[in-house]
Amino acid sequence: MKRLALVGMPNTGKSTFFNRVTGASARVGNWPGVTVDLLATRILLGGDMVELVDLPGIYDLHGFADDERIVRHFLEHTRVDLVAVVLNAAQIDRQLTLALQLRDMGVPCVLLLNMSDEARQLGISIDTAAMARDLGLPVALMAAKHGHGHAEAMALLTRALATAKAADPEALRARLAADDRIETDAAAVLKGSVVIPERLPAHLTDRIDRVLLHPWLGLPLFFAVMLLLFQGVFWLGEPLQDALERGFEALRAAALQPLLAFLPAAVQGFLLDGVYAGVVTVAAFVPLIILFFLFMAVVEDSGYLSRAAFLTDALMARLGLDGRSFVMLLMGFGCNVPAAMGTRIMRSRGLRLLTMMVIPVSLCSARLQVFLFLTAAIFTARAAPFVIFSLYVMSFVAALVTAVVFKGRFRNDEPFVLELPPYRLPTLRQIAQRAWLEVQHFLRRATKFIVGGVILVWLLTHLPGGATPGSDATFAGMLGTLFQPVLAPIGIDERLTVALIFGFVAKEVLIGAFAVIFGLEGQALAADLATRMDWVQAYSFMLFTLIYTPCLSTIATLRAEARSAGFATLSVAWSVLLAWLASFAFYQAARHLGY
């Protein structure tokens, strides 16, 4: 089968073209030595099956950024029959060099000039026939977003692929040498085929930027946009999540329980509360991920994300992060899972890993449920809002500490030089495809891990046979006793430790776990908890719950996104340590002050 690779600069609509060609049927491919996801799919082109690979956006084959290394590695180690170079027609004056680099390396390529609509609006005219002649490469103009010129582009690819001879990866490696000549070559080609007006027409983007990047209004507007995004995801997401959970609950009561009734009680428990509960946990994230990426696609494809980076960079630069990390950190306060997935927009691996280290300490909505319940049970109504607010502050502090501690380890060596694309209206098709792809990623990579984890916790809290679930006689109870020397100094007893083990699955499970452990529910449980712990213990417990480890789904996501179990382990180990230190400092200080 022949292989066709898409190469282009960032923000040229390369992925839009890819999605249009493939209809979002792409799979994440595994390539030797490549540490990021490359989308690949098989398509029918002129009667033959062809493998189409979408490579990361790059500026330069000689560049030093992570993505540029990836593309070079790919081209040097993989047989590629044809490279389609996707460039932004409106910026052809500076982008043409990439096509020349590939041509001069002896890579068989065709040139697809995308965003022909934007070029036309700017008054830029391109004579594709003249350009093809001067370049010695086939050239087509298109607007992938709207599908203009799509058929011609596909026909061009088919013709080129029929005669293309794959370049020898060995030879390519040898030919990646200095190429000073390219600048003059580019100028000559441009002179013969492109007309760019002296003065570009005033752009709508300038007028929008005057408001959105305003020295005083810019930041408040940014926070308003983020709040809207955040609230939008949860206003819409929570009812959907609830409905989904009710549906699964109804299915369980109406079909699964009667069907499994013939099995022994322990096996039923394992299948329903272990395996089935794991599947439900996975499913509950689907609406959130879909909504999050629907909104993110708008923010990203519209060009606002780079503006957010501009607005927040002054603070983030000091923490070793950049403005894009800040957006993801804020989204983590809704749910850590999509926020960690969203870090994929960052091109430098160091920056991505540092951001993923920071996200899990964000006080997500699941943790908030636990805190609201405990705060209502232990604190007075007057103190409660301050308690919740202080936990948000602690979450920010934990994020800052984490960034400062790890910024040396996950060094971001990519220079902060970003393109600010013009504002663009994303199409519904683009947005929907993005959300659909992300859900597929999550399901494919996290399901096994999450279901496995839920089963493990069920086994810990129900075995050995005969023990009352969640009691001291179970393995979880034994672990609780084992950890007492460490957890007693922060005011957490055996039974609360068992609750923390439950909470590992998902934070909202904690309250259910209390119900199982203490055999009480609702108001009665709240009243009982109030007699079991004083406010210092309760606050220490909440502080520990806030930081000690994100939920299982977040860990599964960190592992999948970083492609490293070691990274996920480091993240968990660090958060447990930080949680213990924070709770210890608080608990001991409060006790010594006589509370």
Place this chain on the structure above:
Amino acid sequence: MIPLHQLAPGDDATVAAIHADAALRSRLAALGVRIGQRVRMVRKGRFAGPLHIRLGTTDVILRHRQAGQIEVAR
């Protein structure tokens, strides 16, 4: 010749020298920052935030540290 970040918003100049290492130099070149290219300072971020510059049809944001390695002539 002055470092790029000393341009005031709205000022135009010509890139005269680039003192960056190879990694930054190639990134700048790909975004259009080349010797002889006209450049305009569009705006400056608050609190010593990034700079927003324009080169031809391309808008770029960059930090002071990187801008300090680019010299321009008015």
